[in-house]
Amino acid sequence: MIEAAKEDPRRFAELYERNFDRVYAFVARRAGPRGEAEDLTAEVFHHALANLGRFEWRGTPFAAWLLQIARNALADRWQRLARERADLSPETGDPGTHAEADRRAMLAQLVGRLPADQQRVIRERFIAQKSIREIARDLARTEGAVKQLQFRALESLRVHMRDVHE
Secondary structure: OHHHHHHOHHHHHHHHHHHHHHHHHHHHHHHOOHHHHHHHHHHHHHHHHHOHHHOOOOOOOHHHHHHHHHHHHHHHHHHHHHHHHHHOOOOOOOHHHHHHHHHHHHHHHHHHHOOHHHHHHHHHHHHOOOOHHHHHHHHOOOHHHHHHHHHHHHHHHHHHHHHHHO
């Protein structure tokens, strides 16, 4: 079915029908309001159709590929929202919102300073909301190694956040 859709994009409709409920449920649990979940789900399938030629069967189901696209779309959305909140002028909104936006922007900068493997674990664990097991599988590492990366990253972030606030 995937190969047929690669040859003829009109055949993608069947893949869409088979996977829509799963992808929508995944996004809706994480996205908030219904309209946002619908928009993100549409974005996921649009991206999947545009990149269908890149999908390669490696023993991982097509649905897993779609859910990874959804995770990435959610992460992009959260980063975009954090930037938008940080860009608000001090004259608008309540001061608590600005303090929260500043804190998130600082945290994003600190995460960006972590080693690449720690950054990936933090983003996948807390933005994409993946389990330790999923991250370990994606990184081809043991669950213990992923837990250690997460621990080191969080400890580093704690120290740097403490330094910033002192």
